[in-house]
Amino acid sequence: ENISDLEDVIKAVSVLCMKVLMMLLVAPKALPNNMTGRSTMAGCRATHTDGRQLTLDEVARLFLTPKQRSADAAAAAASRQTGGGADKYSGAHNYLDFYQRELSDRPSSSAVLELGINRGDSLIMWSTYFCDGNVFGVDILPVNWTQHEARLKKRAPQSLRFAPVTAIQADVTNVSLLHLLDTAAAARDLGWPAFDVIIDDALHNPDHMIASFGILFPRALKPGGVYIIEDVHWWGAFSKMQHYLETLYPYVWLCKRVAGPVGTPGNECPMILGAIKQAALLRRDWRYNIQSITYHREALVIRKKEGVPRLKGTPWGAAARWQRAVRTRARRRVVGASAILHVS
Numbered sequence: 001e002n003i004s005d006l007e008d009v010i011k012a013v014s015v016l017c018m019k020v021l022m023m024l025l026v027a028p029k030a031l032p033n034n035m036t037g038r039s040t041m042a043g044c045r046a047t048h049t050d051g052r053q054l055t056l057d058e059v060a061r062l063f064l065t066p067k068q069r070s071a072d073a074a075a076a077a078a079s080r081q082t083g084g085g086a087d088k089y090s091g092a093h094n095y096l097d098f099y100q101r102e103l104s105d106r107p108s109s110s111a112v113l114e115l116g117i118n119r120g121d122s123l124i125m126w127s128t129y130f131c132d133g134n135v136f137g138v139d140i141l142p143v144n145w146t147q148h149e150a151r152l153k154k155r156a157p158q159s160l161r162f163a164p165v166t167a168i169q170a171d172v173t174n175v176s177l178l179h180l181l182d183t184a185a186a187a188r189d190l191g192w193p194a195f196d197v198i199i200d201d202a203l204h205n206p207d208h209m210i211a212s213f214g215i216l217f218p219r220a221l222k223p224g225g226v227y228i229i230e231d232v233h234w235w236g237a238f239s240k241m242q243h244y245l246e247t248l249y250p251y252v253w254l255c256k257r258v259a260g261p262v263g264t265p266g267n268e269c270p271m272i273l274g275a276i277k278q279a280a281l282l283r284r285d286w287r288y289n290i291q292s293i294t295y296h297r298e299a300l301v302i303r304k305k306e307g308v309p310r311l312k313g314t315p316w317g318a319a320a321r322w323q324r325a326v327r328t329r330a331r332r333r334v335v336g337a338s339a340i341l342h343v344s
Contacts, residue, residue: 043108043131043132044108044131044132044161045108045129045131046059046062046128046157046159046160055096055100056088056096056099056100056103056125056129057096057097057100059125059128059129060088060096060125062128062155062156062157062160063121063124063125063152063155063156064155065155088122088125088201088230095230095296095298095299098296098297098299098301099228102226102228102294102301103197103226106130106196106197106226107132107133108129108130108131108132108133109130109132109133110130110133110196110197111130111133111134111135111136111185111188111190111194111195111196111197112126112130112133112134112135112136112195112196112197112198112199113136113137113138113181113194113195113197113198113199113216113220114126114135114136114137114138114198114199114201115137115138115139115172115198115199115200115201115202115212116138116139116172116200116201116202116203117137117138117139117143117145117167117201118139118143119143119144119148120137120143120145120148120149120165120167121148121152122201123135123137123145123149123165123167124149124152124153124162124165126163127162127163127164127165128156128160128161128162128163130163131160131161131162131163132161132163133163133196134163134164134166134185134188134190135163135164135165135166136165136166136167136168136181136184136185136195137165137166137167137168138167138168138169138170138172138177138181139167139168139169139170139202140169140170140171140172140202141169142169143167143169145165145167149165164188166184166187166188168180168181168184172200172202172208172211172212172215173207173208173211173212173215174215175215177215177216178215178216178219178220181194181220182194192220193219193220193221193222193223193225193310194220194222195216195220195221195222195225196221196222196224196225196226197225197226197227197228198216198217198220198221198225198226198227198228199228199230200212200213200227200228200229200230201230201231204230204231204232204234204237205234205237206232206236206237206240206241206244207240209229209232209237209241210240210241210244213227213229213302217286217289217302217304218286218289219286219310221304222304223289223304223305223306223307223308224303224304224305224306225303225304226301226302226303226304227301227302227303227304228299228300228301228302229241229299229300229302230298230299231298231299232298232299232300233298241300245293245300247287248287248290248293283309289304289305289308290302290303290304290305291303291304291305291306
């Protein structure tokens, strides 16, 4: 009888433990300790209990493991397991501070394209922050996004909303990428150009950066959009990028076309163009669509003018020569856009 009672007690304890385990597995997760309380939603973006929206860095930290959350910044950077935000968050490159400033005017319905996604750690951050929008990621290597997405979402509060993510395998230096992106955007009921934000976090090679920019900025980025190039400090990229950006400055390339190199005798290239000439340039040369170029630590932010016409054909002039030369140097084993790998 005592043995029977003991078995009943063991069975009851086992059932209780199983119930507790199931409750832990399905219960909404709490936000990290540095945030006040659980996530609530304003629109679709996560907020603190006092109504403040989570910053990009706070969003990225939602997808860290508990061990990473408790580690200091140096240990988190050394671990190289960054969760949401990849190496952009404050435990690594700390890019999200300037991202927050540059993208603060972007609504949650924005469409984001990122080049170079590795496992897709940053895609989950963009999917959370732009939760009413669409997120696209491109990498030259296969990305098993579906499985990795599921692992990341298990770490975060269940109250979060996510934008759909499309992961694509493609060569970002090949102009055929445009067709694949157009097809992927159409599947999400997006027009063309499709993207409000484009981020280049790919190979960090200046030739590749220039090739991708020459392909995507003129035709894939919406008017008023933002193009961000990360890690321009790698492989001597900054000096080459600076030289390239000089070819984009309207006064420089326009004067060379109209009256020869700047500073030559008789050069009377005007500093200010009339509205008719400006409109003609907008239709003829995509470089005139650049609104501003901002230098950040190890990154560049290039904004596109509002209200510019959709360009047809291919770039011409110095930018086209750059692009042709770069595509030749950047040719790799995988040529051309190849496949849409995973859609969530």
